[in-house]
Amino acid sequence: MSALGRRRFLANALVVSFVLSGRGLAQDKKLPPSLAKTPHLDSWIRVNADGRVTVFTGKAELGQGIRTALTQVAAHELAMPPAGIDLITADTDLTPDEGVTAGSHSMQDSGTAILNAAANVRALLAEAAAWQFAIAADQIVMRDGAAHAPDGRRIGYGDLAAGLSLEVQAEPDMPRREGGTSVIGQNLPRLDIPAKVSGGQAYVQDIRLPGMLHARVVRGPSDGTKVKAADIAAVEKMPGVVKVVREGGFMAVVADQEWRAVKALHRLQAAGWERSAPPIPASDLRETIRRLPAEQVTIFDYPGPPSPADARTIRARYSRPHLMHGSVGPSCAVAQWANGRMTVWTHSQGVYPLRKALAELLRLEPQRVRCIHVEGAGCYGHNGADDVAADAALAARAVPGKPVRLQWMREQEHGWEPLGSAMVVELAAELDAQNRIAGWRHEVWSNTHSTRPTTAGGLLAGGELDPPFATPKPRPIPMPEGGGARNGNPIYALPNARGTFHFVEQMPARVSALRGLGAQMNVFAIESFMDELAAATGADPVAFRLAWLKDERARDVVRTAADRFGWPARRKGGDGVGTGFAFARYKNLATHCAVALEVRVDRDTGEIRVPRVVAAVDSGEAVNPDGIRNQIEGGIVQSLSWTTLEAVGFDKTHRASFDWSAYPILRFPAVPGRVEVHVIDRPGEPFLGAGEAAQGPAAAALGNAVADALGVRLRDMPLSPQRVKAALRPVRAEPHQAAG
Amino acid sequence: MITLTVNGKAHQVEVDPDTPLLYVLRNELALNGAKFGCGLGQCGACTVLLDDKPVFSCLVPVAALGARKVRTLEGLQANGKPGPLPSAFEAEQAAQCGYCIAGMIVRAQALLEKNPRPTEEEVRSHLAPNLCRCGTHMRILRAVRRAAEAMGGGVRDVAEQTP
Structure with a gap:
């Protein structure tokens, strides 16, 4: 029997158990997308002679725990301890191309691919053992990295692999391992944490190579500016300065x-700077974006009869400012130009797209560029990681052979990182005589939510060379994922509902993907509005949601979040104390997350405190429940920071949020008193990433709690002390509210 | 040549006297614990102990150290094993990206050495100079509580303080 024939036979034999158990790998007989793109098993899994297994993923550890969760998936499916597995993450020389590590896709993409690949490899190993033992494959038990026969004979994976080629294509319908202990669903301690709490080498910032030089990039204070001519000859004479690298406007x-x-950088910036781009509009940029020419894109269109003539209309308008990723560690890369090859150690979320962009920038064949992911500080989206990789590569090319470590300064990270776009949402609903929603309109205005580089023009340095590489034209990300439209489609079963995305191409400020993209704004708006409708109809906010929620x-x-919070017994809002609830399913196709929280608003200072938060989350089969809790907890705290404090400031010439004093974020005294996260595990259901699920629900729950506490609705983020105090003034203007 | 004592060991380094301690620790002594976060004393990622007091090592010129002794995350070990704070951070899985964590641990160490039974509020206000962007604060607070208990003290709830 040919290898393929044997595998088919084996697969058929095992399909029985799959059908009986109902715990299948694939809903249909197609390979999961990552595996379809890279179908050979040895691209994902290699079994070494000593029995250790190397697993390859195209995704990157960003502090979200993906290294641990993927190791658990592989260990489970290979029936071996996690300690026997070495996981290699995103590296253009070694791993599959899985695009970018973004969109809460890693467990869905790579987790599912590795699960399938591992099931294939386990089946091949079992089959090899069957031949060696001369018994049927279904009598073999795979356990602890070895195949066991009923009579006690045992062969380790290392010995089995010696006669086995994994250079074969994955079969799509391999059943999952049944029985025995499982490391899936266990809170395996994160593999990356020991080094992080002991001073081990954990980050690209920690790389030290022999002969390594240090570099800084020279730029104006923010995007749209440039430094004035400096006395370069004087700087080159400064002690220790090896070179001032200049290519066009890049320095x-x-x-x-x-x-x-650093000292040389300060000298090179000493002559001052000027604005090189058109002036920044004087008005609030969310208003500017609302007024700029836009392309209309339909987000959704749910059928239903037209609203009755006597329906009453409720309208509201919500907004958010530009937000910053604000990594605690400024972006950094190490690059080395040697033997005609550029090697870049980078914390980019997409090593393959970065390689393509760098190859174009450096005018090299892509094969002559290697991008290796090494962790940086948390990025929460497209920050300076890719730009600094290009900066380091250009600096390294000027000093052949020498590794160059280039880190941005804090002011550069704040000034140049691509921001999360400002957004405006207008909602209108018609309520019939029975207080039912009879019509719904959602309109959202936003710049793009991704300018991730795939070409040299997408990199800051690309625009600085002479001639410059053209900046790619931004395009709206189509639904169901969506960019500015993400989660603009309500999850509620509403009739006669339509949504329009006003995609604004012209960008007053540099923007790109920030955790959740448009979802945080759209969910804030929809879930605030659901509360406003509940209030208009005298309904309980949770009951009102459940009435329209079919899934x-x-x-x-x-229900879990409401129960655990004690929603029915909550204190009636008022006197600065309130409770709020919100729910969303990320992209309406991934993780479900509900947040209930309590606020205390100081009416004198306008400050909001959050004594208690309760969240419930369903992200499919939970591989590492504590990892999911960690992501949701973190998402809640970060979103509360965005929602209560954060707004990037601008003047006519530049971005004015140049450091943490000009862009404050939540500090310990203001973080919630308690945060509880309840994970609903769904064994056998597809993995769904949890990284971005909490951003919208946390923001909206806060807005709803503040409205409950004050009796006044705040619709513009951030719900800052100034806005709270303004809202509490006896005579107040509410330009965005036009009920009736 | 500048002499400094780090984690109980004397070192001589050849750097410009205005070089911030942080750069000496990281680049000359190859210690990864303290991180560059802002260079402005705003985020605490670079926190180390100078004679038991937490300082921003990004702001201390190495020549200004004098006889003061430096302790970093790497020095918070007991018999070659992680000390109570690093152990507690591991036990509580109190990290996401973890870039801020060394600074958090070092600053918490200063508090617990001085005050083995702080209130929760005291812990929060003591850690206020240190930023975490991942939102790991709740776990960090739990880790400090666990470490305080392991060191024979504890973290008092506010209710305990004002019954």
């Missing part, structure tokens, strides 16, 4: 010691 300084590079898993999540 970097390379020195023997890092502090000397059973969604309902479970809503």
